[in-house]
């Protein structure tokens with residue numbers, strides 16, 4: 001087993017023992033309440049004083065070793081972060097490492113101000129490498145891969161803000177994202193970073209955002225989903241695509257590989273001038289997708305990860321062995337306390353399953369939020385906002401939220417259903433994006449996979465083989481071993 005792999009495999013039988021339930025609910029409940037996403041989580045841990053070994057003697061027969069283990073796991077998952085990020089930014093092997101400072105990246109003063117105002121001290125590796133390429137004159141195209149949560153969005157947002165000429169009141173940068181939520185989020189990053197650029201304006205080309213359809217947009221940057229962007233370029237003529245000089249495709253691999261997205265992305269691409277600068281970003285690029293991108297993008301610079309670099313060491317991957325579907329629900333209920341230590345996302349394969357799971361959890365008295373594709377956009381926006389503000393701790397969702405969503409307090413991702421492709425094989429890229437909702441920018445995270453059949457065990461093996469990372473079952477009965485790994 002890889003030295004850095006942890007595992008938390010919970011056999012359902014174990015999961016229903018009183019001591020286990022103590023582990024995953026009572027103890028955690030004690031620290032759950034006052035956690036506030038806006039505050040330093042370490043401070044909360046200290047304030048709430050997770051009891052040391054020995055506990056408070058509240059009547060449950062609790063194995064001291066289990067308590068000690070639980071405390072360590074909690075502390076590990078909540079380790080804050082700022083120190084760890086700084087350590088990683090100094091470690092040459094970390095994706096957060098850079099030799100340069102933001103000042104050395106020659107950003108405009110108002111953008112530097114924006115960056116520092118967001119609390120960024122140093123660039124990550126992708127920011128250090130991609131920004132000079134994106135800002136070079138004459139302009140260059142770029143296809144860039146970097147692990148989830150390592151600052152790609154920040155990188156291309158800075159590139160767009162640097163690129164635009166605020167005196168020109170027409171759309172110059174177009175950024176396309178696969179989902180409504182992601183487009184909103186990228187827009188928020190651009191707004192925050194561009195806080196000190198008062199003349200740079202942004203418009204959201206997303207469903208439900210009705211613009212005056214007779215007048216061309218004056219906003220220099222437009223961020224949106226492909227269908228609405230196409231409408232704005234062709235049907236409503238709010239944007240003159242020939243005047244676009246920077247085009248960003250976020251989550252570029254899914255935009256190229258998924259049929260609906262691909263057709264729309266290609267149609268937008270065809271509308272652009274041949275010399276428009278093209279920037280493609282993702283945490284994953286399957287070989288065939290990369291080849292396609294290289295064919296479509298003229299003379300691109302390419303920043304690509306080796307397969308073994310794609311996973312983040314800071315995300316510890318577990319699997320939970322369940323005997324059948326119903327057991328998954330029991331195991332999840334028993335994990336509920338754990339889910340609410342900070343925040344958690346639970347992924348299901350279908351909208352129907354997500355709906356069922358959310359309502360079943362609510363029936364059991366747990367508080368969860370649901371976000372899936374069939375909901376009205378206003379509802380979706382409200383749910384994601386509540387989750388981001390920390391008012392919802394647990395989000396049950398589908399692949400609609402598997403990519404890009406950035407909530408730093410998500411410490412745990414649960415794959416209630418493992419991600420599979422149409423043939424039922426492991427969907428490695430989706431797996432990586434899903435677990436990447438935790439472990440943001442050097443933070444620690446946990447990913448728990450629910451395994452309920454030989455077939456799903458096979459999928460776990462395929463994922464392990466693909467990334468060459470062990471996803472380990474670790475028996476809670478083997479506490480000593482578990483403890484060693486938690487350190």
Ligand SMILES: Nc1ncnc2c1ncn2[C@@H]1O[C@H](COP(=O)(O)OP(=O)(O)OP(=O)(O)O)[C@@H](O)[C@H]1O
Pocket residue numbers: 119120121122123124127146147148149150151152153154155282283403404405406408436440441
């Ligand atoms: N240089 C930096 N210093 C500190 N924090 C940063 C820096 N760059 C980005 N971040 C923060 O790190 C988090 C992840 O960044 P971002 O969302 O840009 O990652 P990403 O690579 O686009 O992720 P994904 O692959 O999931 O789309 C965000 O909360 C962002 O504010």
